[in-house]
Amino acid sequence: MSNGIIRPDTVHLPQEEPGFSLSDIKQIIYRKWKPALAVTIVAFAGIFASEALKTPKYKSETLILLENSKTQNSTSIAPGGNQGFTGYYNLKDFSTEIYVLRSYSLVSQAAQKLKLRYSNITPGEIISSLSIRQASVNEVPTDVLIVSYTNSDPEKAKAVLEALGETYVDYSLERQRAKASNAILFIDNQLPNAQKELDKTSMAIRDFRRKYSLVDPDTHAEAVTKYKLSLEQESNGLQLDLQRLKNLKIELESRLIKLGQDPETIAASSTLSQDSVYQKLASQLKDIEANYALGKINFHDTYHVMEELKLQQQELRQLLNKRAREILGKSASPEIQQKVLIATNSTTVKSDSRTPTTKNSQPGTSNNSILENLSTQLVETKTQLAVLEKQKKSLANIQKEVDSQFQLLPQLQQDYSQLQREYAVKSEAVDYLLKRQQELEIAEAEANAPWRVLNAPYLPSKPVSPNIQNSLSRALMLSGLLGIATAFLLQKLDQRVRKVEEIKQITRLPILGTIPRVENPMIETVTSNRKSSYSYYYSSFTEGLRALAMNLRYIVTETGRIKSLALTSSTSSEGKTTISYNLGVVLTELGLKVLVVDGDMRKPKIHKIAQIKNERGLSDIIANNESWTDLINTEILENLHVLTAGSNNPNPIALLNSEKMTEMIAEWEEEYDYVLIDTPPIGVMADAKSLATEVDSFLFVTGIERATRKGIINALDILGSSNCHMAGFVANMVDRDFDYYAYSYYDSYYNQQKNAGTTDNGTNMSEGNESQGRLQQIVRQFRRR
16 A cells, blocks of 8 residues: 655645734633633732732822922023023923932932931932822923822821922022022123124124115115116117117118219218318319419419419318318228219319309209208218217116126125124124123022922821732732733643644645534434434534545545544544544444444453443454454444454554454455444554554544644654555544634534424423523533633
8 A cells, every 4th residue: 555644854834923813812721721820829829918018108298389480580591581481391391300309419408407306317218218200280291299208107208208398499599599690690701792793793784884885785776776777768768769860871871872872972972061171171172273274274284383273282182181081080981982082073173164054954953952951861860870879888888887786786785684684683682681681680689499399298197008909900910911921831832732724734634524522522322123313412523523434435545445444643532432433323324334443452442432341352353263253242333333352462463463353354344334443542552553554544533632743743654654545634622612623513503403492312301401401501611611
């Protein structure tokens, strides 16, 4: 047969998730409640006894008010201290004050006052029993401290608090005066420096105004902005005038071109005609040219008078040319100037001919008038354009200068504002210091204690320790926690399996059935007329066995369907024998013929469960070579035959490993549908290993809370080394309350049927029996839970 076991050392078991669920906690407490309860009781008694036997102690209290708004405001030296800020105490944090009040120096002063009454009292003794906390109303902290002192002598507790109250009040008065004196000294040291800084800032403001010649940069910025806007408006108007004159110039030049005249030449000639010096020289030139023309009639050109006139004519023309260049300058190109000079010379020559005017000359006179008018307008337009261009250039220079000033304004305003802020802050600081100096001087003269005792200490009449109620609660809580911790520790140290899932992970075998934990794990029967009647008392047990029986019927080995099955376990008390017998009973329900053999010759139990005698059995058959048919008990149930273990034998392994045993198993397989052999625990005894190759398969029974992980692994190692076939495992004693494999549904269903009015054997119950059955059911549920 093939070995169907997966060795546990080669299986990687999944890691359990850390932590505990509520179900796990419930299981742990349920299983370990006895040791946990014992530890809880012992711990409760010890803790409560230690608390109850303590020496009685008395506690007295007094209230100290730390805030006095009058002195508090008078000693505040922070700016704005009188406007919404009432000083340090409004923060409601008295950690520093409490630390000071518990200091050794202050407590020593109080101890000195008590030396006359209690000579052995020490500051350390007072501090160890002294408690100071801040009082609160509706979780809002107040300015009141609760000072309490605990001692075995109630009068001493009151006296200590009285001395502490006097010491605290004296300390607050001394500190108040010291604060005022220190504040005045501080102001005396700071005031000269503050005044010096204020003068320095004032001088900086004067230098700023002198440097930039302004009083207020904001006012200056407003004026510069208005002036800049006016310049922009003036520039826009000037631009419009320039455009208008340019259009007029273009129109005049167009009209002159239509008349066949060069606008530039006409404009230059008109400009020259308006110059008096140029006209005077031109008039002199005309006169000389006229005299020269008249003298030419009477004299030759070589005559000295003619030569002199000719020389004067040349000099005047040179003067005219020079004057024309001076007047026209860069406004006319050299070509235009040359044309103007030629036209002027030709004009002077033509004017010599005193030709009388005819009728044909009238149109020329009209054209000359138009030309003269157009040239005059053109000259005036150009003159205005030149003037406006100069104005535009001058205006642009002014705008540029204004823009540069305008760009400097933001920085000037920022610098001036910074100086003004510094001046305001320093001025306020100086004024405040002067004011506070005067107030502190008055406060120092009127100083009173800011702290005072609200409630005087009282003489306690009842002890505060030990407190029986608190001691009970504390002992109960601590002992309960200790008991739960004990349960968890024992659970952690316990290696027994607790759930079916654990067995599946360890064995890696198929699960064939789960049998719930019940009080009476038996299927009750009656044998009248060899008819069986099955009770459903805790029928979840029966349903578990039926499921096991049905699963066995579908298991097939290499040689075919299983007929002989050996049941074993890792250790004793796992319910192996009970399952062997009851499985046989369930198989007979299916109409099968079953033989149950007690193969545990060391501790036989089948006969006890079947309630038959064990005088002779398996050991006698093998040892005496008897016929097995003579010793089989067939009177228990129909189709259920039982073979007991028989008398004790010193060597059971030899009997199970004998040829006789092999032959009988073969005969049994021929005679019965199923042969169930109950064997000793394989983890304890090696008897079952003798049957490894004789039976068709092994069924491994594991008891919840009975089998250990190590025991299961060891048993599987032994079975694996014997080369046997493993059908699977059965989980026995499964807790129905904590394991989902249990048959809780069937249990509740059949319990309802029982409550409906039937007894275990199917007869009607009377009203008294029904009430008694319900009461028994409640008791059973209570025991389980």
